[in-house]
Amino acid sequence: LDLGVLISGRGSNLQAILDAIAAGKLDARVRLVISNRPGAPGLRRAEEAGAPTAVISHKDHPDRASFDAALVTALQQAGVTWVVLAGFMRIVTSVLLDAFPGRVINIHPSLLPAFPGVSAQGQALAHGVRITGCTVHLVDAGTDTGPILAQAAVPVLPDDTEERLSARILAREHELLVHVLSAIAAEKFAVRPSATPSGPSRV
Ligand code: GRF
Numbered sequence: 001l002d003l004g005v006l007i008s009g010r011g012s013n014l015q016a017i018l019d020a021i022a023a024g025k026l027d028a029r030v031r032l033v034i035s036n037r038p039g040a041p042g043l044r045r046a047e048e049a050g051a052p053t054a055v056i057s058h059k060d061h062p063d064r065a066s067f068d069a070a071l072v073t074a075l076q077q078a079g080v081t082w083v084v085l086a087g088f089m090r091i092v093t094s095v096l097l098d099a100f101p102g103r104v105i106n107i108h109p110s111l112l113p114a115f116p117g118v119s120a121q122g123q124a125l126a127h128g129v130r131i132t133g134c135t136v137h138l139v140d141a142g143t144d145t146g147p148i149l150a151q152a153a154v155p156v157l158p159d160d161t162e163e164r165l166s167a168r169i170l171a172r173e174h175e176l177l178v179h180v181l182s183a184i185a186a187e188k189f190a191v192r193p194s195a196t197p198s199g200p201s202r203v
Pocket of ligand 1: 007042
């Protein structure tokens with residue numbers, strides 16, 4: 001598995017991937033880590049693990065399509081075959097999705113389709129749900145809408161804060177993401193592009 005990992009910040013999910021590879025638990029290589037934000041802490045994590053990094057700022061591009069085209073060029077030059085959105089805070093377009101059809105995954109901190117978008121953990125608390133969790137899904141043109149590959153449930157405890165709940169979910173995110181990537185590496189997910197452009201589906 002030749003991975004490209006897109007990040008915007010902390011990079012703890014990236015770290016989980018790097019650690020799993022280093023531990024021999026995941027048969028993959030991180031060919032490139034791209035951050036849209038210079039100075040994202042995740043970039044240092046990549047450097048420390050010897051993974052190539054690039055900063056491609058959305059601010060240097062006039063629109064989403066040209067930003068995505070720059071991502072695609074860098075990912076293809078690095079030999080990436082699968083793309084992981086790991087805390088990447090940009091909406092991707094068909095420019096990226098069509099370059100990697102059915103091969104872009106995202107990790108999201110809720111049990112989708114509940115609580116898409118930002119602050120999923122805060123949304124869960126605000127709704128008073130007793131169980132939330134995390135989801136790894138194939139990315140399509142919507143926001144957190146693509147076909148679900150795997151989920152893990154996490155309890156909401158009495159008097160939870162958003163911070164405590166987020167930390168509890170994050171620990172499961174790390175496991176789930178590595179689990180899914182291992183399954184992809186073992187070709188346990190057969191993924192085909194769907195009839196609609198930019199719309200992958202699980203088979
Ligand atoms: C995670 O909660 C992930 O689910 C969400 O953004 C956060 C990224 O955390 N999409 P990190 O940068 O991987 O530490």
